[in-house]
Amino acid sequence: MDILSILAESTRSALGPIAAIYALAAVGLNFHFGYTGLLNFGQVGFMLVGAYGVGVSVAVFDLPLLVGFGVGLLCALVLALLLGVPTLRLRADYLAITTIAAAEVLRLVYRAGFAEPVTGGVYGLQNLASGFRTLNPFDGGTRYGVGALAYNGNHLWVLVVTWGLVALMVGLTWMLMHSPWGRVIKGIREDEDAVRSLGKNVFAYKMQALVLGGLIGAMAGCMLAVYQASIQPDQFKPQVTFFLWVILLLGGAGRVFGPVLGAMAFWFLMTFTDGLLKGFGSLGWLPFLSGPDYGAIQLAFVGLLLVVLIVFRPQGIIGDRKEMLINVK
Amino acid sequence: MSSDETSAGVDRMAGAEPVPGSAKSDPILVADGVRRSFGGLTAVDVGHLEVQRGTITALIGPNGAGKSTLFNLLTGFDRVDAGRWTFQGGAINGRRGHQVARAGMVRTFQLTKALTRMTVLDNMLLGAPGQFGERMAGAFLRPVWQGQERANTRRAMELLERFKLVDKRDDMAGSLSGGQRKLLEMARSLMTDPAMIMLDEPMAGVNPALVQSLLGHITSLRDEGKTVLFVEHDMDVIMGISDWIVVLAQGRVIAEGRPSDIRSDQQVIDAYLGAQEETAEARGSDDD
Numbered sequence: 087m088d089i090l091s092i093l094a095e096s097t098r099s100a101l102g103p104i105a106a107i108y109a110l111a112a113v114g115l116n117f118h119f120g121y122t123g124l125l126n127f128g129q130v131g132f133m134l135v136g137a138y139g140v141g142v143s144v145a146v147f148d149l150p151l152l153v154g155f156g157v158g159l160l161c162a163l164v165l166a167l168l169l170g171v172p173t174l175r176l177r178a179d180y181l182a183i184t185t186i187a188a189a190e191v192l193r194l195v196y197r198a199g200f201a202e203p204v205t206g207g208v209y210g211l212q213n214l215a216s217g218f219r220t221l222n223p224f225d226g227g228t229r230y231g232v233g234a235l236a237y238n239g240n241h242l243w244v245l246v247v248t249w250g251l252v253a254l255m256v257g258l259t260w261m262l263m264h265s266p267w268g269r270v271i272k273g274i275r276e277d278e279d280a281v282r283s284l285g286k287n288v289f290a291y292k293m294q295a296l297v298l299g300g301l302i303g304a305m306a307g308c309m310l311a312v313y314q315a316s317i318q319p320d321q322f323k324p325q326v327t328f329f330l331w332v333i334l335l336l337g338g339a340g341r342v343f344g345p346v347l348g349a350m351a352f353w354f355l356m357t358f359t360d361g362l363l364k365g366f367g368s369l370g371w372l373p374f375l376s377g378p379d380y381g382a383i384q385l386a387f388v389g390l391l392l393v394v395l396i397v398f399r400p401q402g403i404i405g406d407r408k409e410m411l412i413n414v415k
Numbered sequence: 416m417s418s419d420e421t422s423a424g425v426d427r428m429a430g431a432e433p434v435p436g437s438a439k440s441d442p443i444l445v446a447d448g449v450r451r452s453f454g455g456l457t458a459v460d461v462g463h464l465e466v467q468r469g470t471i472t473a474l475i476g477p478n479g480a481g482k483s484t485l486f487n488l489l490t491g492f493d494r495v496d497a498g499r500w501t502f503q504g505g506a507i508n509g510r511r512g513h514q515v516a517r518a519g520m521v522r523t524f525q526l527t528k529a530l531t532r533m534t535v536l537d538n539m540l541l542g543a544p545g546q547f548g549e550r551m552a553g554a555f556l557r558p559v560w561q562g563q564e565r566a567n568t569r570r571a572m573e574l575l576e577r578f579k580l581v582d583k584r585d586d587m588a589g590s591l592s593g594g595q596r597k598l599l600e601m602a603r604s605l606m607t608d609p610a611m612i613m614l615d616e617p618m619a620g621v622n623p624a625l626v627q628s629l630l631g632h633i634t635s636l637r638d639e640g641k642t643v644l645f646v647e648h649d650m651d652v653i654m655g656i657s658d659w660i661v662v663l664a665q666g667r668v669i670a671e672g673r674p675s676d677i678r679s680d681q682q683v684i685d686a687y688l689g690a691q692e693e694t695a696e697a698r699g700s701d702d703d
Contacts, residue, residue, distance in 0.1 A: 261555055266540070266548035266564065273530050273541050279492070280528035280600075284542045285516035285607055286549070294551050 092361035094234035099357035100350040103241055103313045106248035107306045108353070112333045112345030113255045114302030119331075120339035121263060122295040123275035125182035128169075130326040131189030132300040135161035136307025137317045138196060141211035142204055151217030155308050162304030165192075166297040174292045190324060197319035210318035218312045219243070244313040251309065252346060255302050260342050271295055275340075332392060338402030347403050355391060359384045427470050428658055433672025436463035443468040443611055443642050444489070444520075449498030451481075451488055458484045459666045461498075466611075466659075471633065471643045473653045476663035477686055482646045483525060485663065486615055490522040491515035503610060517544065519610035525619060525646075529596040531589030535580055538588050538599055539571035540564070542606025571606060578602040578632065594625035601632060612636060614645035618652055630656055654678065662686065 099105060111133055118124040139158025143149040149157075169188055173181045196205045205211070219226060224239035231237055237245060262268050270291055273281040278288045311317050329352065337348025363380045366372050375383065395402075431439050442465035451459045459481040466472050474482050487493035489500060491512040499508045502520055510518070530538050546567070547553045548560030575581040578598045583591060588599060597617055604612060617633065618626055634656055636643055647653050653660060654674045662670040662677060664686040670677060677683055 262551075265554035265557070266546045266560060267551055267554035269533070269537055269541055270549055272533055272537075276530035276532055277528045279512075279524065280530060281541065282492075282512040283490070283516055283522050283524070283528075284603065285513050285521075285544055286541075287513050298551075 088365075091234065092358060092365060095361055096354045096358040098234050098237075100354035101235070101245075102237070102353070103244045103248055103309075105349045105353040106245060106252055107309050107313065108330065108333055109252050109346045109349035110248060110255060110309065111303045111306035112330050112337070112349055113252065113259060114299035114306070115330050115334050116259070116339060116341075116345045117295050117299035117302065120334060120341070120344065121268070121271050121275060122292060123178065124174075124292060124296060124299075125178050126185045126296070126299065127182050127324075127327055127331075128185030128187075128189030129299075129303050129330050130322050130324065131185065131192045132162050132165060132303030133307035133310065133326065134189070134192055134196065134319070134322040135165055136304030137311040137322070138205060138211075138307075139304070140308045140311040141206075141214055141317050144214050144217060145206075145211040146204060151312070154217075154311075155305075158304050158308045159301055162300045163297055166300035167293075170293045170296045174289055174296065186324065186327070189322070189327065193319050193322050196322075205319070208319065210316060212316040214311050214317070215240070215313075215315035241313070244309065248309045248313075251305060255305075256342055256346060263342065267291075272340075332388075334402075336392065336395065336402055338405035341402070341404050344402055344404055351403065352388075355388055356384070359387045363387075427467055428673065431467065431659070433670075433676040435668040435671050437465070437671055439465045439467040441468045442466060444500065444502050444644070446489065446500035447498060449485070449488060449500060450496050451484055451493065452496060457666050459488060461485065461663075461666070461668055464661065464668060466642065466644055468642050469637065469640055470658040471637045471645070471656055472659045472661060473657040474644060474646045474661050474663060475648075475650075475653055479665075480663040480686075481666040482663055483615060484666075486522065486613060486646060489515075490520060490613055492522075516607060516609075519608075520613065521604040521607050521609040521611070522613040523597075523600045523604055523615055523617065525615040527593065527596040527600050527620075529588040529591060529599055531587065533588055534585050535575065535588050535591070535599060536568070536571060536584040538603050539575060539606055540567055542603045543567040543570070544607050567606075574602045574605055579628075592622070594621040594629070597621055597625075597629060598632070601629075605636075609641065611642040611644065614643065616646050616648065618647060618649055626652070 111129055114132065115126060115129050118126040118129075136158035139161050140151065140154035143154035143157045144151060165188070169181070169184055173184050195201060197208050199207060201207060219240055222239060222243040224230060224242050226239040229236045229238050230242050263271070270281060270286050273286075274288055274291055282288045333348035333352045334345055335348070336351055337346065338344035360380065363372070363384055367375065367377070367380065429440065431437050444466040446461060446464045449459060449461045449464075450457065474485070476482050484493065488495050491507070491510050491514060495508065499506060501507065502518055505518070507515055507518055507520070516522075530541070546560065547556075547563060553560060572581060572584070575584055578601065580595060580599060580602065583595070588596065591599060601614070601617070614633070617629060621629060630652065633643055633645070637658075657674055660672060660674055660677045661668055662680070662683050669686060670680045670683050672680070
């Protein structure tokens, strides 16, 4: 077991395309929960419609990639309106129930037999990345970078574009939250009746936040489709949403850079524990476990780390503890 | 509170008869047949009610009389089963809470709603109406809303000065005491530049030392020409500052009048002493 190579591999994963995609989706979730206080437990649903917007447009209808992105974002807009119109006037928990159910229903519909001509059913869709790769300024065959921190040209291209989108969306978050619009949004998180009593249309603001966060989630889904070049419905299980929540709480909800740091830390930890377990296994220290058990142990280990974090640093990596304590009533 | 202020208030009430549903010379709010029931229980059933412009009107009544429900209905925070009401001449029944606030009728809450994880100044700025930067697209155009923001900040600072919260402007609202939160809520509602302020139990949970200062602020609102309608329990407070008192029991207006009229009203005394069945019977036979 080589601890240095495990650390290097973890760092590579923390900076890699998957971490970037999760960071992007978590930036969207930060708009929902971190700033507006909306309990969205179905962020994966927005990723799914985004990914399939690209997938169906490119693989089934042979449209350009950019159109696929547009279709994905449009689907997310429709999904946000469908979720928001009936629930945003009600108490916060109704949105939570609706989103978690809607995301799961979407996955089941997209994988169903009757949808197979369009969505590919359980087999999903393949060959989605060619349009993206023709734009690639890097050489797909070469590896760029040094040592363990090297990515092949295609992955580097995804990585650059996705982190670029993350930077763009973080900038957008900063601008919005440092404006009077952001002040209303934060006010709604604190007490929506008070904001309503001051003449603000709370429903409209909540809807704007839901749509915006959903669009950013769909963007993450689009990049996932492009990165993998194929999508299957079963990779959009509810656990993706829970990973996103972990990322948000880990980094610090309601902080501009919270989701970014959270995604990096999360994927570092995931890869690190995985490497550690495999290393222990190869040394023969875990005779009672076989290979497939490592995944479960890894998740349990990450869960334990998170419990420790919540106890000792509930505000996340960059949250403000003082602000956190004020909220305890 | 000096005596001429009181007499100014009483003058404004001139000509109003101390009977339920009496007409006022210049009403800002006129409500007719406002009814709301929860299941079988009729919480509010107000036949006719007028509130005189530029006065302090108190809404009193025993627990469960429907004072807060009436407040919620009038301000659009709850929906009526029946009834209509006009504010400054225009019908506002059926409007939602934020629309009522924009029309110039702003409310506060019994359980103070300070936005705890925002600074005192941000709480204030949230009250300013018609902000360009509060539109999503407008938010990106900082140069366009910066001037408005500066003007709003100036006005917020003046109000914070007046309510003695100016030293707290950068503190989180959650760190204020209960009384300071009441002051902040009142100051914040003034940022909307309302014609009428509805205060739901402004003295509840306030340290006695602050009560006098709160009362002073309420009378000064009236002296600036704003109309105040407030719900309160403390009889001494009500008798001291109100120009007019409306007494609610079991959802109905059972009495109306100047503090001196109310003090001697047998029905009110009965209602407060809990002899409500007798009053209800008496009223029932009147109706027949």
